Amino acid sequence: MVMPVKVGIPRTLLYYYYYPMWRVFLSELGAAVMLTAPSTKRVLDQGLKYAIDEICLPIKLTFGHVLELSGKVDYIFLPRLVSVANREYVCPKFMGLPDMVRHRLAGLPPLIDVAVNLRRSGMDIYPAVWAVGRFFSASRIHILKAYRRSVKIWERYSRLLERGLLPEDAMAVIEDRLEKVPLFLENKVCVALIGHPYNIYDSHISMNLIQRLRQMRVTVVTAENLSEKIINRNAARLPKRMYWTLGRRMIGAAFHYLAQNSIDGMIHVAAFGCGPDSMTGELIERQARHCGVPFLNLVLDEHTGEAGVATRLEAFLDMVRWRRDKGVAEGGSQ
Numbered sequence: 001m002v003m004p005v006k007v008g009i010p011r012t013l014l015y016y017y018y019y020p021m022w023r024v025f026l027s028e029l030g031a032a033v034m035l036t037a038p039s040t041k042r043v044l045d046q047g048l049k050y051a052i053d054e055i056c057l058p059i060k061l062t063f064g065h066v067l068e069l070s071g072k073v074d075y076i077f078l079p080r081l082v083s084v085a086n087r088e089y090v091c092p093k094f095m096g097l098p099d100m101v102r103h104r105l106a107g108l109p110p111l112i113d114v115a116v117n118l119r120r121s122g123m124d125i126y127p128a129v130w131a132v133g134r135f136f137s138a139s140r141i142h143i144l145k146a147y148r149r150s151v152k153i154w155e156r157y158s159r160l161l162e163r164g165l166l167p168e169d170a171m172a173v174i175e176d177r178l179e180k181v182p183l184f185l186e187n188k189v190c191v192a193l194i195g196h197p198y199n200i201y202d203s204h205i206s207m208n209l210i211q212r213l214r215q216m217r218v219t220v221v222t223a224e225n226l227s228e229k230i231i232n233r234n235a236a237r238l239p240k241r242m243y244w245t246l247g248r249r250m251i252g253a254a255f256h257y258l259a260q261n262s263i264d265g266m267i268h269v270a271a272f273g274c275g276p277d278s279m280t281g282e283l284i285e286r287q288a289r290h291c292g293v294p295f296l297n298l299v300l301d302e303h304t305g306e307a308g309v310a311t312r313l314e315a316f317l318d319m320v321r322w323r324r325d326k327g328v329a330e331g332g333s334q
């Protein structure tokens with residue numbers, strides 16, 4: 001029996017956007033996909049050991065996840081994500097990631113580091129599709145079928161997110177790991193969590209932020225729960241176009257939730273060492289203050305202590321609840 005080619009995917013960075021698509025595309029091409037386990041202190045420590053000191057936290061964590069795959073797979077899927085949207089870029093760190101990994105980590109399996117650059121046109125996805133597909137199949141029809149199927153899954157994933165699911169829940173639904181779509185608890189307090197997906201959804205580096213908020217009976221909404229149309233419409237309120245995709249998504253989502261008056265507070269999560277975050281965080285904070293919405297800025301790094309985050313979160317939520325209750329008392333039906 002021919003063993004399938006094993007392809008490892010690190011559970012970091014744009015895994016939170018594209019994993020359902022990547023998994024189906026690679027599986028349809030006959031690969032056995034191996035995803036790294038959720039991040040732990042050990043994985044992060046491994047990354048810290050090998051990544052350069054100056055780099056941001058999520059990239060350090062990615063080094064740790066890549067090391068987890070070493071010796072276990074035939075290839076590591078680490079595409080060079082230059083641009084995933086028209087006239088925009090992801091981040092220079094994403095562009096250089098495969099080079100950094102190769103330079104710093106010896107003895108890795110070959111990387112599938114095909115460049116994805118959709119800055120000029122969405123049609124430019126096809127060279128990347130063929131380039132990945134050729135690792136597994138000589139048939140263009142086979143590759144195209146696999147790609148089309150993966151796009152369908154990604155569209156379903158996006159719809160689940162827009163219905164209010166967060167990525168891990170939506171992936172569980174798609175992979176039939178949940179019997180039914182989870183119901184949304186309508187908690188009294190609703191908080192918008194704004195940050196890069198790989199910071200807010202990674203339970204280790206976010207210090208279990210989403211879980212903590214849910215345990216405190218807070219409904220959490222994020223940028224991923226909004227359509228591109230809503231995000232773009234709100235991001236367009238900036239006087240100048242933002243050409244960093246992730247920053248544009250954060251600004252668009254934050255401005256939307258603030259304008260809708262549908263949240264009781266906003267938490268912005270930034271990674272230490274992230275240049276774009278310092279600018280987007282500032283813009284979002286100003287808007288939150290302008291709208292009178294309680295705002296908490298959390299900057300995460302490898303030294304961030306869990307106790308400190310928990311204390312700040314509790315103090316923030318006390319304030320949010322106090323304001324909300326005061327508003328109800330004063331305004332009657334607010």
Ligand code: SF4
Nearest residue numbers: 056091093271274275
């Ligand atoms: S956007 Fe910021 S956090 Fe993300 S990879 Fe770039 S520098 Fe790092």
